[in-house]
Every structure is written in structure tokens, then in C-alpha cells.
Amino acid sequence: MKIVLAPDSYKGTLSAAQVCAVMARAVREELPEAETDAVPMADGGEGTLDAIVNAANGERIGIAAAGPFGRPFAAEIGIFRRGGERWAVVEAAGLFGLPLLRLEERNPLHTTSRGLGDAIRAALDLGIRHLVVGLGGSSTNDGGMGMLAALGAKFADGRGAELTGFGRDLAEMAVADLAGLDPRLAECTLLVASDVANPLLGPEGATRVYGPQKGADPATVERLERAMANYAELLAQASGKRHADAPGAGAAGGLGAALLTVGARIERGAEVVGLLCGLEERVRRADVVWTGEGSSDGQTLYGKLPLHVAGVAREAGKPAYLISGSLGDRWIELLPHFAGCLSTVTRPAALEDCLRDAEANLYATSRNLARMLASVRGR
Incomplete structure (x- = not known):
């Protein structure tokens, strides 16, 4: 299995490259035979x-x-x-x-x-x-x-x-x-x-x-x-x-x-950065695509980076999964675009706790998704 990791940064906590590194570490833990292709992304802003x-x-x-x-x-x-x-x-x-x-x-x-x-x-x-x-x-x-x-x-x-x-x-x-x-x-x-x-x-x-x-x-x-x-x-x-x-x-x-x-x-x-990073070709060579951002909600539908990555995956016939720091208002409307949407925050928590634990929470959620993929593959 080959997994393209194409997240945005998690604003205020982790750069896109750091997000890729955490996701890759989680994949190695649960799917040691899988190959990851890190494509840290951005949409014109930070990163x-x-x-x-x-x-x-x-x-x-x-x-x-x-x-x-x-x-x-x-x-x-x-x-x-x-x-x-x-x-x-x-x-x-x-x-x-x-x-x-x-x-x-x-x-x-x-x-x-x-x-x-x-x-x-x-x-x-x-x-x-x-x-x-x-x-x-x-x-x-x-x-x-x-x-x-x-x-x-x-x-x-x-x-x-x-x-x-x-x-x-x-x-x-x-x-x-x-x-x-x-x-x-x-x-x-x-x-x-x-x-x-x-x-x-x-x-x-x-x-x-x-x-x-x-x-x-x-x-x-x-x-x-x-x-x-x-x-x-x-x-x-x-x-x-x-x-x-x-x-x-x-x-x-x-x-x-x-x-x-x-x-x-x-x-x-997102299209400019994707073009310069060769995102389309890398997705075509993959089996699964992961993306993410700090917070996903109805605004993500208006052309934010994860939606672009999901569109590239859809054109290539590959499932895309979204891992975000939080899922906010109208996040349910994102489901038609993704094979699954996950939040790294799994319980009520103060903002300072979420920021402090951002890496650990992302690692746990990424392991969870990798385990699900391993289970599906094993059937």
C-alpha cells in the first residue's frame, strides 16, 4: 500500500512538514509494509x-x-x-x-x-x-x-x-x-x-x-x-x-x-502549489490519500486546501481521508468529498491543551486511521 500524505499546516501548532512526519510515523507503527509519500502542502499562505x-x-x-x-x-x-x-x-x-x-x-x-x-x-x-x-x-x-x-x-x-x-x-x-x-x-x-x-x-x-x-x-x-x-x-x-x-x-x-x-x-x-509539487502524478501512483488542516468546517468547502486534494484524489479514483485538528460547523457537508473525516480532538478540552497536545493527538488519530486501513486490507 502506498499512501500520499498531503496536508496543510495545522495553524499555530504544526507545519505541513511536521504533520507529514507525524502521520508517517503512525503509518509505520500500524502498517510497517506501507510506503508513504510526503507532500507538505499550502494554499498561498503560511508554508x-x-x-x-x-x-x-x-x-x-x-x-x-x-x-x-x-x-x-x-x-x-x-x-x-x-x-x-x-x-x-x-x-x-x-x-x-x-x-x-x-x-x-x-x-x-x-x-x-x-x-x-x-x-x-x-x-x-x-x-x-x-x-x-x-x-x-x-x-x-x-x-x-x-x-x-x-x-x-x-x-x-x-x-x-x-x-x-x-x-x-x-x-x-x-x-x-x-x-x-x-x-x-x-x-x-x-x-x-x-x-x-x-x-x-x-x-x-x-x-x-x-x-x-x-x-x-x-x-x-x-x-x-x-x-x-x-x-x-x-x-x-x-x-x-x-x-x-x-x-x-x-x-x-x-x-x-x-x-x-x-x-x-x-x-x-492550492492548485498552484499542487502543480509545483507534482501532486497529481504522485496521487495517481498511490493507493490512498491523507490530507488535513487545523480546523475543518463549512469554510473548507470554499476551496480550502483539503478540498483541492480531495478533488485530485477523486479524479485519480483514489480514496481521500481528512484528519483535522477539529471538525466544526457544517463539517458533515464534507463527507461527500472524503472517504472519512476524523478529528484529532476526541474529548472536550481547553484551547491551550489542544495546542499543547497537537502532535500527540495527531499521532493517535493517524494510528487509528492506519489501523482501520490495515483491518480493511486484511479482510
Whole structure:
């Protein structure tokens, strides 16, 4: 028996690679003759750089980039080869992701996406012209203004004072000038991996849907929504392109719109990572597929990574099993997509206990699933 292990990370506890290692250990315990093929996955957010670099036998390059508050820090980009070309992968979550901020620091008025512009420029300086940009898990709501500023765009308020690209700058912006954008961008393939398809504005837009989890109170949400509409209009005038309503424009606090403005293509993050990891071919060679995430519920149905893995397995005629940290609201609707859905939490427990015991709980649940597969195989 060959089992493909293709989980997402269990946010806040285990990376996708760690999840694979725990699952594989459990399989060895209960199915010692089975072969496992670990394919740590991501959907454009946390872990995307690691998933792609590891799958492609690439390398990590250290760079200096602006962090969420604009201060330089030590960051990384990934370099790998595909089709004879050098590619880079940059990840918003690793530059200004929510986990980089303490809870009391979260406020999208004071965070910036400049670090992504720094990372893209670092890749360009290395001669690379093909980039994968992972969006997801960001702490920002600046519409990608910071990224564009780091790449040479100029923004100013009504008095002509330069704006460097924080969320608070959107409302002050009166001038957008894209003439100074790095000309090397015109030579680039920019493939954006995103797990959301929200537009930039409106009730389903970047600010109203994701602003609160980034620390915006109701008044700040309304302030940022008005400011984002002003920014979107000025950006459209400067570029001659309107992307506010495009699917994915609202990803990562509006970074999607800014990337579309410089010629990027937005794709579903799980599909991009799956393609670069060779997921389809590896599933075709397997007998069973395991996937998982930190919490599965009705939101998983809207294109989250486990659903993509289940679709790949279904196309290949292979059963897929879901092991998640918890099964939440509407999880029963996931059953048509999986051969089985299991939760690693088997009894009422405090959140801190679940986080502390995440590895042990995953190991026990994985052993349980492996025993069931052994029993079925033995009949």
C-alpha cells in the first residue's frame, strides 16, 4: 500500500512538514509494509515557500526586507528551477503575517506590505524573471500600496508629502504615480497563489471581511473601506486599469489588486502549489490519500486546501481521508468529498491543551486511521 500524505499546516501548532512526519510515523507503527509519500502542502499562505522549495529541491536565500511595521528584518525568498528556468517564491505571511505580531499590536492602520516589494526586488536583482507570490495570512490592509512604493511607485498627499504605504496612508492619498515602477516587472511572469477570491471593495471585500481579524474595530473598518475606495480610484487612473472587482483583488488586504496592476495572474493557491509539487502524478501512483488542516468546517468547502486534494484524489479514483485538528460547523457537508473525516480532538478540552497536545493527538488519530486501513486490507 502506498499512501500520499498531503496536508496543510495545522495553524499555530504544526507545519505541513511536521504533520507529514507525524502521520508517517503512525503509518509505520500500524502498517510497517506501507510506503508513504510526503507532500507538505499550502494554499498561498503560511508554508507556501517551504512547500515549493522542498518539493523542487530548491534553496532559500536570505534578504533584508521591511517587516509589518516597516522596520527592516532578516527574511527569505526561495529559488527553484522549473522547465529550465530559475523561479523565485516569495511569501507574504513570512514577511508581514499575523503571527509576526502580538495580539495587542494588530492594527491594519499601522502595517505595510513594503516587505513584499523588497522581496520581489531581491529576486529581480538575482536575474530572476519568474515569480510565485504566496498571499494569505497577512496583517495588512494597505491595498498593496506599500509593495508598489517599494518597487518604485510614488504616492503623495494633498500637500505633496510622500506616503510610504501604510494602511493609514490610504485616506491621505491624493496622487498616485506608477511611472517609476521597476521596469524589470514588465519582463516578469508573476503567478499569485491565493486562497481567497474576494474583490477589493464592498461587503465581501478585503476590509469588511478580513479587517476585523487583523485588529480593525468597526469604526476602523469603515474608515479603511472609504480610504480603499479612494485608493482604488487613484490607482485605476494612474494605471489605466480597473481591478477592484476582479476575483482575488481583495486578497491579503488588497495586495491582489496591486499585483494585478503590475501584470500578475491570480490562481487558486492550492492548485498552484499542487502543480509545483507534482501532486497529481504522485496521487495517481498511490493507493490512498491523507490530507488535513487545523480546523475543518463549512469554510473548507470554499476551496480550502483539503478540498483541492480531495478533488485530485477523486479524479485519480483514489480514496481521500481528512484528519483535522477539529471538525466544526457544517463539517458533515464534507463527507461527500472524503472517504472519512476524523478529528484529532476526541474529548472536550481547553484551547491551550489542544495546542499543547497537537502532535500527540495527531499521532493517535493517524494510528487509528492506519489501523482501520490495515483491518480493511486484511479482510
